Amino acid sequence: MASTDNCGFSDIESQSSKTLLEYEEILFQESVSEKFKNFTHAAHGMLYALDDRLVFGMFRQRAAILMQLRFDGILGFPGGLVDPGENPMEALNREMEEEINLDLTQHPFTNDNHLVTFLHHKKQLVLHFFTKEVSLDQFKNIELKSLNAKEYGLECFGSIRPPLFTMEDGFKGLPAFLSNQFAGNSREQLLYALKSRNIITSEEIATCVESMKRHVENNR
Amino acid sequence: MASTDNCGFSDIESQSSKTLLEYEEILFQESVSEKFKNFTHAAHGMLYALDDRLVFGMFRQRAAILMQLRFDGILGFPGGLVDPGENPMEALNREMEEEINLDLTQHPFTNDNHLVTFLHHKKQLVLHFFTKEVSLDQFKNIELKSLNAKEYGLECFGSIRPPLFTMEDGFKGLPAFLSNQFAGNSREQLLYALKSRNIITSEEIATCVESMKRHVENNR
Known part of the structure; x- marks a missing residue:
């Protein structure tokens, strides 16, 4: 379940905003040990489907x-947050049902879906991240059902798909998407997943992050 | 159809990013006259429903x-763009059908829905903006149907609702939303509509824009 290979957060991180340097990759087993019992734990999940269509x-x-x-x-x-008595996966499945109306009888997250855990020492925060692949048809159904979730329009304000390509100007597409505002280290979780699930190469990710940073600099 | 009252773009504009100072409000009749015939015209629409629920x-x-x-x-x-031979409203209805699968037999945009037109002299660009109120039930159906639009997942990557409240920290909610990346002057179109449709007061909008700017400054 733990992600033991050094599959690239450090190079994403070093190119990203300074606050994110404060997150440190940690083994899952260690993160749920007594040592971090009093830390705040959260669990987030990425549902995805391969989609080779051209835009x-x-x-x-x-x-x-x-x-x-x-x-x-x-x-x-x-x-969202792991409640007392829950493990990260239980919390994730509960939140998935509340937030996006995910049918847990069909698409439950399991231990096998764990990708990486990050630790923020200063904030005493542990962020568990899971990914789960489904078919494109299943994905579309999940997306549609998400608009009928209990919390839609109250806690969730929209379901979106990040564009994963870069357009001719070198900015529109993924780099522009990355220049929006993200919760916690979810931008880095996305990049980590794109790389480790072999959706985008680390070279392409580095180019996107550079383009995003250049744009932000130029607009100061 | 023309928006003749000075309903507040100038004060939004003066608080917003410098590039947007280049947009100038213009009467609709003038904007579609011979004078601007060779300019690029685009038409965008805001569908909305009043929703008094508490988050x-x-x-x-x-x-x-x-x-x-x-x-x-x-x-x-x-x-999107107005094609040759189309008027702005025709273009808008065509794009609404393509992009969000809007049922034009039930919810067509009409001349009465015109809110404001902006001109960007340097870019030779004319942006027409329309708003249309529907019931909350109608809104939910439109939103759901939008995920089945022809261009969903190809040109549209998600349907979202901006949060219109500000949370305790003075930033989360609308100010944070406004600090994302926006196309053209759509951020200003949103603020203009919120104010002129009496959804949010100009004082509250000014406070949100100030909070957004302060946050952007602090994160440089």
Whole structure:
């Protein structure tokens, strides 16, 4: 369940905003040990489907990924805090049902879906991140059902798919998407997943992050 | 059809980013005259429903407004370019059908829905903006149907509702939402509509814009 390979957070991180340098990758087993018992734990999940269609006949979309606009006006993955007595996976499944109306009899997250856990020492925060692949048809149904979730329009304000291509100007598409506001380290969770699930190469991710940073610099 | 009252773009504009100072309000009749015939024209629409529910039992949502995540990774209203031979309203209805699968037999935009037109002299760009109120039940159906639009997942990457409240920290909610990336002057179109449709007072809007600007400054 633990992610033991160094599959690239450090290089994403070093190119990203300074606050995110404060997150440290940690083994799952350690993160749920006594040592971090009094930390705040949260669990978030990425549902995705491979999608090889071309956008405008030119840009390969590669995957549909379910993210959302949150009640607080910023982007993130569905999920939330682990309640007392829950383990991270139980919390994730509960939140998935509340937030996106996920049918847990069909698409439950399991231990096998754990991708990575990050630790923020100063904030005493542990962020568990899971990914789960479904078919494109299943994805579309999940997305549609998400608009009937109990919390839709109250805690969830929209279901979105990040564009995963970069357009001719080198900014529109994924780099522009990444320059929006994200909750916690969900931007880095997305990049980590794109890389480790082999959806986008680390070279392409580095180029996107550079483009995003350049744009932010130029608009100061 | 023309918006003749000075209903507040100038004060929103003066508090917003510098690029938006380049947009100038213009009378609709003038904007579609011979003088601007060779300019690029676009038409966008805001569908909304009043929604007095409380979010977390505390924050009045006030209205559900349909915006979207675009293919290029940024936020905007459905709509698009006016094709040769079309008037702005025809273009808007065509785009609404393509992008959000709007049932034009039930919810067509008409001349009465015109709110404001902006001109960008340097870019030779004319932006027509329309708003249309529907019931909350109608809104939910429109939103659901939007996920079955022809262009969903290809040109539209998600249907979202901006949060219209501000949370305890003075930033989460509408100010945080406004700090995301927006297409054209759609952020200003949103603020203009919130004010002129009496959904939020100009004082509250000014406070939100100030909070957004302060946050952007602090994160440089």
